[in-house]
Amino acid sequence: MRIKTVFSRFLVAIVMSFMGQTAFAANNASTQSRTLIIYFSQPEGMKPDAVDGFSGASVLQKNTPETGSTQYVAQLLQKQTQGDLYRIETTTPYPRQHEALLRAAEKEQQTKARPSLNTPLPDLSHYDTIYVGYPIWWYTMPMVIYGLFEQNDFANKTIIPFTTHGGSRLADSLREIARRQPKAKLITRALSLSRDDISHPDVPAQVEQWVKNVQPQR
Template identity: 40%
Template sequence: MAAITRRDLLALTTLAAAGAGLAGCSRIPGLGGDAAGSGEALGRPLDGARTLVAYFSLPLTDNPDGMNSDEENSTHVVDGKVLGNTQYVAQLIGARTGAELFRIETAQPLPLDFGVLEKQALQEQESGTRPELKALIPNLGDYDTVFVGYPIYWYDLPMPLYTFLEGHDFNGKTIIPFTTHGGSRLSGTVERIAEKLAKSTVSGNAFTISRDDMDSAPDEVGTWLDSLGAA
């Protein structure tokens, strides 16, 4: 497997549809280029009361002072509060849509040392590990649309995302991915989600943003949501 730089692994925030079409009966409307805003709208108004934003995010520190480069790469500070990059994007989506938020967390705390986390993430990927989660969504039936957010780990979904996807019944729901990254963009993860959720509608109009562009996230998220007809 090709090695990844320290910046590539943890583009953690508060999300290119790359590759060929998918096998099976998965539906991916609007699968297009890498840019946020490409693809089709939802085709219906988004009901914030029946929408959930589920996200996995791991800021390496909660201290806004004296961060090292890895900690800075994994975080975005808002009004003195440290947020993971994906967490920040999730909060922006929730604020614009009125959706509830659900944080995907592992039962066992993940290491906050970058080198240790990097090694563990690769080992889990190579072994196909499904880390146990702290909790599953208790009321998934209340939602028709689920935004799913995650950073790119080793050009793939973080392994806790596989646990999350496999641990819920998303049949009939609309899934809208969003990612944060350090250069890998969506890295084919939209297709992987569609393969897992063959009886869901997985939007190809997925959002992706570099950890270097977090200051522009409010505008970029707003433009993307407008393209979905969701904001």
């Protein structure tokens, strides 16, 4: 009888230990990031009188190494949300010189190009909330961002856009995203920062407040 009792207690201990490990794993999984920050940022040399409606986005000289303004905002978002960062990089690199980038972006728009990516996107099924950042090129999103929304399924995801621009703010990007991802929840209170303001010391606080206003509650 004593052997049977000891064996029963042993089994109970094993079961309780397994249940504890399972609960820990579930709790750990629930605390993992469900936020992804996708961004496209092309640093470039920018003249003060650069074309309105076009942001490449300009280089932030205060950062080392040099950082495009959309990338800078994405990094601020990562600090606020603890989300995962994914930088869109195309197989064919873009020029760093402003005039050459203007021409390349214009040609892509005219041909409705869909540039291919160097590395695949993370598995979107792992995320509930997806921030998407991009500059405004010729009064709309870069063609690579069109490809992002046309070639991937954001159904039932919360999409939160943010842009850097040369005067056009969000341009037509919210409408274009909604057309391509009608089953996603699109946050229209998007963040839009001028390339002329991106280095202002108040920008981190502005981004922090915006995140508090748009980040879905868990």
